[in-house]
Amino acid sequence: MIDKWTISGYCIYCLEDVDAVVETKEEEITWKNTKLRCLQKTAYCPMCGNEVHVGEVHNFNLFSIYDAYRKAHNIISLEDVNKLVRQYEGTATPKELSIALGLHEDAIDNYLKGYIPSKKISRKLRRAFKVVPQKLLY
Numbered sequence: 001m002i003d004k005w006t007i008s009g010y011c012i013y014c015l016e017d018v019d020a021v022v023e024t025k026e027e028e029i030t031w032k033n034t035k036l037r038c039l040q041k042t043a044y045c046p047m048c049g050n051e052v053h054v055g056e057v058h059n060f061n062l063f064s065i066y067d068a069y070r071k072a073h074n075i076i077s078l079e080d081v082n083k084l085v086r087q088y089e090g091t092a093t094p095k096e097l098s099i100a101l102g103l104h105e106d107a108i109d110n111y112l113k114g115y116i117p118s119k120k121i122s123r124k125l126r127r128a129f130k131v132v133p134q135k136l137l138y
């Protein structure tokens with residue numbers, strides 16, 4: 001999460017490293033046939049005013065779209081996937097938990113990286129919250 005007003009980046013017009021000014025706006029974006037409203041950040045060069053491309057800003061924008069998409073389709077949030085993994089910490093690794101849920105062994109590791117599960121898998125993940133870990137695994 002970036003809450004800074006400026007972020008360091010490289011301006012391809014000024015050919016210099018700059019402290020780019022970050023602006024945040026709510027935007028309407030259509031992604032995968034779904035209209036979403038989400039926060040999007042843009043970084044501008046303080047000298048020439050052109051947009052500066054910064055990886056961190058790009059990632060923020062992507063995750064903001066993914067978050068909104070998940071909410072719109074009632075799919076488990078990334079935060080809840082993290083909570084789920086913490087709930088099983090010490091009992092099952094993400095791989096073991098994936099297998100116990102009948103998923104590919106890398107499934108939960110991928111969801112932790114931000115991959116969006118299908119609705120069906122999202123329901124499975126949510127159900128796993130309510131199960132005593134030992135019961136699910138053995």
Ligand SMILES: [Zn+2]
Nearest residue numbers: 011014045048
């Ligand atoms: Zn510039």
